[in-house]
Amino acid sequence: MIFTIEINGQPVTAKRGETILAVLNRTGIRIPTLCHLAGFTPTGACRMCVVEVEGMPGLVTSCSHPVEEWMKITTHSPRVVKARRTVIELLLANHPDDCLYCERSGNCELQDLAFELNIKERHYRTRKASVRVDRNCPSIERDPAKCILCGRCIRVCNEIIGVSAIEIIGRGSRSMIGTSQNKGLNTQACVKCGQCIMVCPTAALREKNSYNAVIDALNNRGLFPVIQISPGVQGSIAEDIGIKGGKDLQVLLGTALRRMGFRQVFDTSASADVMIMEISKQLAQRIRDKEKMPLFTSCCPSWVKYIEEFKPGLKEHLVTSQSPMKIMGSWIKNQFAERMNIPKENIFSVAVMPCTSKKHEAISGSENGDPLIDAVLTTRELIRLIRHYGIDFSTLEPENTEFGFGVRGSAGKLSGIAGGETEAVARTLHFQLTGQEISPVKINDLRGLKHRKETRIKFGRNTYGFAAVSGLNNARLLVEEIENGRSDLVMVEVMACPFGCINGGGQRLGTDEKALKSRMKALYDADEEEMIKVAHKNPSITEFIQTNGKV
Template sequence: MNFPIEVNNKIIIARKGETILEALTRNGLKVPTLCHMTELNPTGSCRMCVVEVEGKANLITACSHPVEEWMKIKTHSPRVVNARKTNVELLLSNHPDDCLYCDRNGNCELQKFAAELNIRERRFTGKKNKYKTDPSGSSIVRDQAKCVLCGRCVRTCDEIMGVSTLGFIGRGNTTIIGPSFNRQLNLSSCIACGQCIMSCPTGALHEKRHSADLQHALHNTEKHVVIQYSPTLSISIGEELGMKPGKDLYGIINAALRKMGFDKIFDAAFAADLYIVELAAEMEKRMRSGGMVPMFSSDCPAWVKHVEQTYPEMIPHLSACKSPQQMFGAIIRSYYTTTFHVDIDNLYTVSAMPCTARKFESKREQMTQKGISDVDAVLTTREFNQFIRLNGIDTHQLEPEISDSPFHVQSSAGKLMGATGGLTEALIRTLYSRLAGKEIAQPKITEVRNVKDYKEYYMKIGEFKLGFAIVNSVKYAEKIINEIKAGRDDIHFVEVVACPGGCVNGGGQPFSNDQNIAKARIKSIYDNDEKDPIRFAHKNPAILDLYREYLGQPGGEKSESLLYTTYSKREVSL
């Protein structure tokens, strides 16, 4: 039901049941918000979105108050603006004020409000927050002093991820946010997905930086620096360069990296192809030899950690394949160094990913050879962008170039892994060829695309009738796992991506409150699949060469020693 309300002396149409904020936003009226996020339950705790409603003595929080028919609202009256200004001034009164040294300098919401509301003098001098930063996590750094207690990270961890690592501790002005027992992050149930970083308005949460280390390696003439970058990166960095969201900058990244001085530039979509081929081989082996079915995907390190800590009894279901990043790391350290006569002691492998959990993954004990990690540094998309700027590369003047051989060919199947359901689609394409002995007639499987929360898809391949479950965010994994424990046996493969939407919405991506950006990136992935000449991972000539020259066959002895890994139970407070 629609009804008119009066806002700033003009009539707008509101819908019954929506909040004041929703009605205003839909009509193009912007009210500043801090603790509010569209996909989370409103709390009305920051009081930035207050509006004046005629007949009400107090100002009302627009984000949490339902709109009513009689309302006459003022969104920017002097009283409202003054209240907002005071709120921000109070938040600043105990803030550390070290903006120039802050990770979020330039894209901090608190900073933005202080500028918008024209705060030019310090009216309140509070006791400054003094908390030690928590650098213990291998991916995420918490800087409690900069926290404004908006609770966005807590609700994201709770409502979007379903992990509930973070919570409020204490009460009143001694409240802090932290994991259970206020322990350090590395001892907590944090899966390092980084969605809390994406939701944090200030610099209280940020990724552990690896870029300084990389800069040193890059300018050390003895070091042979090799980079692999995720295909999701090429469709994610455009926005910061002033292009429209989802624009594919595939060749430009190669050119930029070459200008910066990287010795070899590889697209990790190659490793994604390798992963799909190995995964299909493992899947076939499990199907034919009565192994643990359903098999769980293992490409998302956050999901892997979630299984290790929450469902340790399900570890045998996890695919033994390393993730694409670690597979590539292992291949570079073995095949590449021997073929190209690179001294392994001087090899420095970098990976650029839209993900924070990859940093954690590269430090996993199981991901090392003779005590050395396969991947030395992992950059997030944000760090990657900053690294391009730091090295003075003008991307507008670059012409597209291709990545380096011998891994210079990528199929569009591997690139699909950036979106939820993409792995299943790519896997079906390769699995079909293995099980049915011929190629699938229609490689485009729209049923597994744009999965909202959870979806099942059945398909007959050769003699097998296979069930695929696609889980969009770890929060929805509980249901299928409980069903499997209860004896359900019609599902054979479960794909789980920790972040809702897939890697395109990963915790290492550029900051944005716009939901449509992730959609634009997903669209870009699927558009690319339509026009790519190679749409099957197992038809990638570079992959075929690698198997012929080095690995033998998918799932073979060499693959098992290089590309397979193990998992172990983790004892953490859930």
């Protein structure tokens, strides 16, 4: 039912069942929020979003209160603003005043709100919480002193990821976000996806920085620094430097990285092609042998960790190949080093990933104790590094940058979005099973911003089911279906982050649906324009597999 309410004296149409906040956001008024997370059950905990409703005795939290016909709402009356100011002032009472040195300075919701509400001095004072920073986890750092207890991280971890690695511990003024027995995050079931970082309003959750290690390596003349870039990263960087989403940034970015001192640039989508070939091979085998079905993808390290923690019995279902990052890393430290005639310890191999979990993956399981990857940067860290080196994209002329590892196809690029890997595998599998190319190449069922995508594809006389899920909690639901007897699927692709790597835990903060759509479009467009759309037609990949055998 649609009706009219009054907001700041203006008539506004509203639908029954909407929250006041939803109506306000449509009508050109921005209401400050802290604990609010779009798409989640409102908690009304922070009380930043309060508004005055005529006839109601107290202020109303607009994020949790439904609109009603008779409402006359004032959004910025002195009473409301005073209440909001007090909320922020109280939050600032025990907040460390180290904004200038803080990772999130300039990108902090608390700082922004304090500025918006014109808070110029400390009104309330209390003892600063003396809590140690949890640095034990290789991917994520937790600094409870900067936490404002909005609880967004907990809700994401619980409802989207389904892991509950952190929780509110204690009560009242002593409550904090922590873990059981206050142990480090590394001892928890945490899958290191970094979605908590993406929703944290302050620097209480942040990635473990590899930034300085990379700068040191770039300054070290004895080292040969090389870098590989994951397909999920470029869209995010394009947004940051103001290039319209969708444009292929590859050459320009390659030029920038070379200017910064990287001696060779690699595109991880090439090794993703290798992985797709391998998955397709293993899948064909399993279809033939009818065992360990369905096949689960294993390129998302958070998903692999989830299986290890929660469903160890399903470990056999995972693809046994390494992730694209490690395939590339291994190639760089072995074949590339040999070709360039550089001792492999002198190569400093950096990987830029839209992911915090890859930091954990990089240090676990190395070849003879030598790390395959020396440092993993998130998209955010790379953006900082680009700024550090003063690269100005507006005047930078793209140079003819040759990418290591030869030709790239678009199949690997698709793995940046949930469903893309399945699509790429289906294309190659079709050729392997039937000897003919799949037609049409584009599989619409596996595209778009959806948490679960399923399709049935005909391979000659047989039809097989494929599923792609993103958000680990959705994966859990599908796994439960399979455990309860569902058997039509041959392959399940899982990405821990909702919608896949384009929304990874290492992406730019403040990623919204619009940004996701443009990143998705960029990847699909690349697929549209690319000559080589299937991994098995990529000459560099077939050559790689012939010389390397198993990956």
